[in-house]
Amino acid sequence: MQWLNAQGQPLDAQQWERGELLMQILLSQRWLLLVNATPQTTEMRLPEGDWQVVAPFTQEDSRAVLPAWHQAARSLCVLVRK
Structure with a gap:
């Protein structure tokens, strides 16, 4: 398991301590x-x-072919690597 920040980098000690509001869990x-x-x-x-979005999070275009994803406010999304 890897804990990443919004930039896709491992969370550092400061981010852990302040309670990061944006994160990725691989x-x-x-x-x-x-x-x-x-x-x-x-x-x-x-x-x-x-990456592809997993139901029930699927949207019209659920394939994330770009290196970035726009994550809606106060939400969770699950993706799977194809």
Whole structure:
């Protein structure tokens, strides 16, 4: 399990201590949980790979082919690496 910030970098000690409101949790190098606890939509830089959004989070275009994802305010999203 890897805990990443919105830029896709490992969380550092300062981010842990202040209680980061934006994070990514990478599980088994295949599953990615995106967490945005802020009141605004935020761009999150994804780890390398071909990511697809998992239901029930699926939207019209659920494939994340760009290196970034716009995560809605106060939301959680789950992606899987294809």
